[in-house]
Amino acid sequence: MATFHQFRLLIVLILASIAPIDAFQPAFSRRRHTTRRSLPLRSSTTPPLRAADLALSIPSLLVLNKPSPTSQVTSEGLAKDILETQDAIGSEDGLVLREALKVKRYLLLCCLLKESEEAYYRVASFLAESEVYDFERWDAPNVQEFGLLRKKSGERDSYYSEYSPPPRTNVREITRVVDDLTLTKDSNLSKRNDKMSALDGVLLTIFRKVVGEETKSGTGTTPSMEGLVEQGRNFMIKTNEESHSSSPSTADERQTQMVRSTLRRLMGPIKPIYRLFMGGIVPAKVAVTLQKEDWKNKQVFEGGLFYAPFLTSLVTPLFFQWLVGPARTSRRKDGTRGGVVVEKCRFLEISNCKGLCLNICKKPAEEFFKEELGVGLYVQPNFATHECHWNWGVEPPEGGVKEDESWPKGCMEGCVDRKKVAAVVARQERVNDNDDNTETI
Known part of the structure; x- marks a missing residue:
């Protein structure tokens, strides 16, 4: 750090x-x-x-x-x-x-x-x-490209002692096909089981309440982080069921928009302050006062001010530990400041679902920082270790996860949602086929 x-x-x-x-x-x-x-x-x-x-x-x-x-x-x-x-x-x-x-x-x-x-x-x-x-x-x-090592019992980070992946493991290469689905091996690391503080519990409760309001399904009965994962899973299944397209893109977009709306509400008055002093975006009221209509919401420096990635990386571990677990600042892969590494993401560890990670975390976070706050963000989860690297000031690949070499193929082996989603998509395909046949007749 x-x-x-x-x-x-x-x-x-x-x-x-x-x-x-x-x-x-x-x-x-x-x-x-x-x-x-x-x-x-x-x-x-x-x-x-x-x-x-x-x-x-x-x-x-x-x-x-x-x-x-x-x-x-x-x-x-x-x-x-x-x-x-x-x-x-x-x-x-x-x-x-x-x-x-x-x-x-x-x-x-x-x-x-x-x-x-x-x-x-x-x-x-x-x-x-x-x-x-x-x-x-x-x-x-x-530490993005070399693996976790065995630790002696009693030492710090001893929860990694059961598994030592080789350096620079590319998780995309560890795949197999089951029931016509390409699967990626689950992480073999032992559970971290961090104890949440009382403050973390309060913040998580507030977050879950806002998510329940945005999804219009409440918070459910399952407590703690497991309950948040259940909320995300239920909303994912719901949006896929309500989608009238054979492609899940509509459902994915609804999930992303739900999270962006949640982040927008949680930031409250902090958002315009961040946009001004980090993103370098001229507020509409300032433009009107200066009688510069063309300055409204205009970004002075593309990608944000030069110090924005570093300062954002400093405060992130302090304010988001309750959601993702312990995190620390790090250098980005280009050697400059502006990175954060989540030691073992709670949400990813519990969900073990690539779709939830993409549409409930990675994609909405990247879009929210880029489009609404004016600072680029590239989120790189590691499905072999459950680490997650956040790099501010870095743009994700233009083609999305299809062009991202760090993104695994197919579903995770232990994902409990893949068959549910596959069944929903197959059912929608049959409905669309029947509609097409009816129109033909």
Whole structure:
């Protein structure tokens, strides 16, 4: 998380300012107590970093977000610097310099992600899988393309201990055909079972009440998140049954519009404020006051203001944990700020339904931010891990999920809704065929 690292760096620099001069002796000249497996990386001519160079380069990395002056601006040079920095972390006994080296490692990984996505995932997954290095998966700026690793019992995130997917698993490739339906394997991860706080419960109750009003079906009797999933499932079946087209597109659109209307009501007065200060959209009243009719609801900067993705990513984990579970900020796949990763989505874990994920969450959220708030959003759920990555300032593929390589084929194996929806669609097809035959006669 970028803000956490910035805060840690501030503490480091304060301590460094009062530390004795000999505390900054060359760290890379010390004997290293760790070993690493070789990586197929070309050698770099970058000289070993000194602690003095490090102290000078960290502020420039933080402010300018560029490689340090002692690093080559190539993927090979950055990878070498990252591994050398990781070695120095293991051999450094001083708290001040060790924390500074961790910040240095994080920022170098960000630079490598910008330079070469392939090189970044190769280096980051190597560090995460290594049993020698002290490097957790969440220490990486972006974790989209390498899997969850086994954790020792009692450690944080121990609920992932039952399954370790290989790095860069493409869930679209894990498919089989049953009853003429292409199916994707369910997640093998154990249930997270987060306990919701009292505040989370209140917010969820309010949300469910608004959803019940929008769907005109009430909240039902099932409590908590399971009840919300049931509301979404019942509305999905209802819209498919009421659709008079053989294509489910009409039903999908009704589900999307229901969620957009719900979000619009929940945001209330926050929506015009966000549109102005994040989306850069001129309010109609302001345009009338200035006598500029052509300025009404006009977006000054396409895609929103430059800081909108980053600031949105900061507040999202605070305000939406009650709905999706614990989340944290991350870097987008281009290495820039503006991303959020949901550690294990409650809604996706309970529903295990691709249609609900698409029409009740992904699609309406993307459309709502783009069309009503003026900031682009790309939501990427991972059906193998139930993680979900939200990337503001990024446009989803133009062709929708059909052009999205991260989207799985067919239904999930354990989805309880696929046969219901298939039966509804088949029944509508028969009705349409009978109508056509009647017209012919």
